[in-house]
Amino acid sequence: MVVKAALVAASQSDALASAAGATPLTKSVARRFVAGDGVADAVSAAASLASSGLHCTIEHLGPSAKDAAEADKAATANLRLLEALDTADLIDRSELSIKLTDLGLDLEGGEDIALGFAGKIAAAAESLGTLVTLDMENYDSVEPTLRIFRSLRAEFPHTGIVLQSYLKRTEEDCREFADEGTRVRLVKGAFNESADVAFQSAQDIDLSYVRCLKLLMAGSGVTLIATHDPRLIEIASALAIKDSKPRSSYEFQLLYGVRTNEAKRLATTGDKVRVYVPFGEDWYPYLVRRMAEKPANLALLLRALTGR
Ligand code: FDA
Numbered sequence: 001m002v003v004k005a006a007l008v009a010a011s012q013s014d015a016l017a018s019a020a021g022a023t024p025l026t027k028s029v030a031r032r033f034v035a036g037d038g039v040a041d042a043v044s045a046a047a048s049l050a051s052s053g054l055h056c057t058i059e060h061l062g063p064s065a066k067d068a069a070e071a072d073k074a075a076t077a078n079l080r081l082l083e084a085l086d087t088a089d090l091i092d093r094s095e096l097s098i099k100l101t102d103l104g105l106d107l108e109g110g111e112d113i114a115l116g117f118a119g120k121i122a123a124a125a126e127s128l129g130t131l132v133t134l135d136m137e138n139y140d141s142v143e144p145t146l147r148i149f150r151s152l153r154a155e156f157p158h159t160g161i162v163l164q165s166y167l168k169r170t171e172e173d174c175r176e177f178a179d180e181g182t183r184v185r186l187v188k189g190a191f192n193e194s195a196d197v198a199f200q201s202a203q204d205i206d207l208s209y210v211r212c213l214k215l216l217m218a219g220s221g222v223t224l225i226a227t228h229d230p231r232l233i234e235i236a237s238a239l240a241i242k243d244s245k246p247r248s249s250y251e252f253q254l255l256y257g258v259r260t261n262e263a264k265r266l267a268t269t270g271d272k273v274r275v276y277v278p279f280g281e282d283w284y285p286y287l288v289r290r291m292a293e294k295p296a297n298l299a300l301l302l303r304a305l306t307g308r
Pocket residue numbers: 134135136137162164185187188189190191226227228229230253254255258259275276289290291293294297
């Protein structure tokens with residue numbers, strides 16, 4: 001837990017980010033979890049996943065916008081990505097995931113700014129026949145993210161939202177969204193939150209995940225089961241069978257570079273499996289969050305940093 005907290009804090013350090021970016025070996029570790037720096041890398045990862053029968057949701061890794069110009073740049077990167085996926089004939093296999101802080105959420109008047117850019121991306125996605133899901137970031141951003149999500153959904157009803165089972169409020173959020181037929185991506189949560197608002201033990205987080213999963217799968221929406229945890233995947237599969245859920249009403253989602261064989265195995269059962277593919281030059285905070293999830297990944301990074 002202490003190591004995880006330190007790593008999540010490290011993911012927010014600009015100084016460490018530039019030090020890591022300067023090291024080719026760190027970059028080589030990043031390649032396991034990040035498709036590459038550019039749009040072409042993301043498209044190539046999408047093509048390779050498609051050839052294995054997998055779908056993808058692509059995330060442009062940008063910095064949290066420090067001004068409107070940076071937010072505009074992030075939105076443009078997403079629009080270019082959509083065009084490239086369309087040109088490569090991969091749009092029917094690909095969706096987008098977006099982080100609202102990249103689109104200006106933390107700026108003054110940030111909710112309107114982020115909503116404006118997210119709306120542009122959702123409109124472009126819809127016109128090409130695909131969808132956008134909003135990532136969930138730290139606790140302070142949950143309420144603004146949900147407000148933006150509700151506004152977006154009024155115009156783009158198939159927009160998705162991430163909910164984090166480590167938050168004590170999430171069961172209630174699931175209750176609200178399950179009834180509305182929403183696309184909800186259920187994750188455990190990757191940030192460092194206090195005991196006031198978040199479950200701290202792995203067991204409590206897992207139990208919350210199961211309660212949320214049951215609510216979502218009993219609802220009328222699409223449940224995006226985003227976990228690598230074998231027990232949770234098994235429970236989700238059992239719920240789908242027990243409730244005779246149509247395969248269009250749920251899908252499994254995993255991160256690029258994590259449990260790749262499990263993604264392929266699930267796809268062979270006929271379930272829809274989507275891999276979350278991050279790309280972009282600002283990969284450092286993402287990489288450190290993945291290190292925090294598994295100590296063996298940290299060992300990989302330390303070996304790269306020390307050249308051993
Ligand atoms: P857990 O961490 O318990 O891992 C279960 C098992 O999976 C591990 O024992 C290991 O075998 C394997 N595993 C998990 N992570 C690994 C890793 N990094 N490297 C290697 N093996 C690993 N979070 C968030 O706060 N906001 C968000 O918007 C998103 N979005 C998102 C989208 C998608 C598609 C996924 C799959 C995940 C996210 N997350 C996220 C991250 C999520 O909150 C969580 O941190 C990770 O998924 C890890 O949690 P697991 O459920 O996999 O369980």
